[in-house]
């Protein structure tokens with residue numbers, strides 16, 4: 001499977017704490033465990049020409065992973081529209097953490113995607129809400145992260161097609177932290193954890209979720225529906 005990991009890659013350049021946790025960038029860390037899982041992984045970052053994207057690259061991508069935070073507005077609308085079209089045509093999209101405010105996620109959701117947040121080293125417990133879902137294969141009842149940024153309800157998203165995780169935070173809030181959607185022929189999964197100053201993407205269970213999600217997001221049925229003016233299958237009798 002061809003996976004494209006897109007990362008804004010700004011925190012890694014600005015904050016030594018982040019580059020210490022992710023010396024190859026968040027995209028590099030994700031690429032590493034997905035490559036180990038047997039996928040063909042390409043990375044792209046905001047500051048590359050065309051944000052590291054091309055029509056050819058998008059057209060051959062089965063699943064796109066998106067991490068952004070500081071510079072959502074710098075992503076050119078032209079590329080947001082192309083990504084949206086690819087999702088509608090069947091490309092999977094995994095939106096991580098602060099990607100809730102990315103142009104592409106807001107465009108696909110149609111809502112503000114706003115939420116509450118706090119950086120205070122809250123413990124996070126992600127409860128598995130749908131134990132039969134392929135995305136939670138191999139997990140127990142919950143994942144516990146010792147420290148994370150808090151995201152709290154209300155999260156302004158459309159009601160998810162499937163709610164896979166709900167997070168509890170030490171400070172008392174809850175959050176819909178794993179939500180699936182279908183848009184056109186493509187699938188979308190939003191997965192909350194992954195604040196840049198915590199080693200969340202090194203956590204084996206978080207890696208399991210991302211690996212499962214990539215499998216689940218890949219649409220293999222490529223039947224194109226037919227649209228437009230349509231000849232009748234049977235002859236239609238004259239009426240009146």
Ligand code: ZN
Pocket residue numbers: 097098149194195196
């Ligand atoms: Zn964050």
